[in-house]
Amino acid sequence: MYPRALIPLEKTVKILDQTRLPGEMIYNEYDDYRDIIVSIKKLEIRGAPAIGIAGAYALAIAAHADVDTDVEHLKRILTDVATEIKNARPTAVNLAWAVDRTLNVAHAYGGDDKNEFCGHLWDEATAILKEDEELCAAMGRYGAELIKDGDTILTHCNAGALATGGMGTALAVIYAAHEQGKKIKVYADETRPLLQGARLTAWELQQAGIDVTLNVDSASGILMRQGRISCVILGADRIAKNGDVANKIGTFNVAVLARAHGVPFYVAAPYSTFDQNVNSGDDIPIEERSADEIVNWGGIRTAPEGIKVYAPAFDITPHDYVTAYITDKGVKPGGRED
């Protein structure tokens, strides 16, 4: 069974502290929305869907707080709280979306029963969680049909349970195939600079009892050349109208290598990742991250002082490198012809 990033209890949530992974598996239980904000800021929980769910529960927990006030006043308080939660990760679209959705339920409530009001908020957060679980499960179900018994899958970064409310996106396919009894192996790119592959993907697959092997990113070529990889499955941050994929730096390298070796290249992402406002990958600006992530490690300087660094957060994989998209509405063919 895959690990859960967030587990709701009664009026509290348990959040897996991902900053302690892979060394320690510690769930922190929170009964105060302000602690959840800190948890989001500290990256204890990360991944767009997962932080959206955490934000929704944070708002529901704020409503539950034992404040001696009426529903109307509480609505006004929660409007401010919602802004506070959304500011925990201001660029995270999912966080704002999930918090606003829960806040809308608050404003739509017409009664004056505070318990009922709080229950509605909690139910909305739970609905968001359940919907995400179902999205993940659907991707897993559709994607698993592409996986044969004995396949070996290469993945990059972490598009797993740790990033979502359910079993992940790319890794959902792996979990689903595994649950169907297919014997599969996984190679996980370590994913420099932040090592999400080593710290998160390798860990969660190991937890789920799946045969996983870690490799440096630049070993993907030799793995394919040796014929060890049946297919690539990874996630997406954003997919343009024409099918170009923005995803973690290194995705494009894997895509080029996969096409050169005739290895199918699958992108797993919910339908909401397809951005109808962006025509092609050329319209997506490449955000750069801090050089610190590359020139230091564990407090040790690993590159000379004053060195220039090019640190793109993600790259663009043109649609003609994509064999297919695995979505919650089924598998859609990509633009790759081979």
Place this chain on the structure above:
Amino acid sequence: MYPRALIPLEKTVKILDQTRLPGEMIYNEYDDYRDIIVSIKKLEIRGAPAIGIAGAYALAIAAHADVDTDVEHLKRILTDVATEIKNARPTAVNLAWAVDRTLNVAHAYGGDDKNEFCGHLWDEATAILKEDEELCAAMGRYGAELIKDGDTILTHCNAGALATGGMGTALAVIYAAHEQGKKIKVYADETRPLLQGARLTAWELQQAGIDVTLNVDSASGILMRQGRISCVILGADRIAKNGDVANKIGTFNVAVLARAHGVPFYVAAPYSTFDQNVNSGDDIPIEERSADEIVNWGGIRTAPEGIKVYAPAFDITPHDYVTAYITDKGVKPGGRED
């Protein structure tokens, strides 16, 4: 001016402690061959040509030691010392070759003048150094003709001055083009797992005043797709008879990306790297390195305990991905057709 890995003085050598790079530039001066053995073992000096030169000087320094004995007895002592030096890095072919060459000079000496005898050994070590300098300079000279003013070059790992007695192999081309007044830029792959690109290549190019930018290995694709790379130049551990290249893990990834983007891919290596005993890359076994290099960093565990790791030391780039080989005897065309 590029930094020197080893500088001979009178009866001593100064070795740049590469384990302190890029933080500190410290030369240790050695007047005892046993300290040079430790220096080689501790990887203060690394790179096949550089440790060969260090080994030759170690033998010459052992002869100079103030032992009250005659030349014939000294020859016998040096035979044992030579074995001791060669065992510092038993698999390093260059080390054995350079030490044996110096030992042969000892055995070929027919006189009984200890000073003259010692002088011959020192001169032989210096000859090995000078020959390597000349090899590097020749590669630089031939290779620089391929570089145009304004070019941007991507390199991988460290095939630089720090690995040789001279200005390096791949980096020799860069130094030579720079000395010709060509305005060039370099992108250096950091080169996981041991970060030779970040620690060594970025440092030595920076020292030489060359415009260098560091990137994670998996950013090579986006760099080429953005049209930022004029050509790739890197070194080789071994080149088979058919032109297949064994070199640091990740070389093949860069080669595939370069061909996909029409970016010339140059391998710089002295003629001695062409192994006439190996028909093709398929005959070169892929040595694996310790998993420790991938799962730990700065004392911090970055991957889960018990994780399987695939850690190939190098990969094979087939000759049809090579645009040309830059050797000390000129530029030879590779098998790539585009």
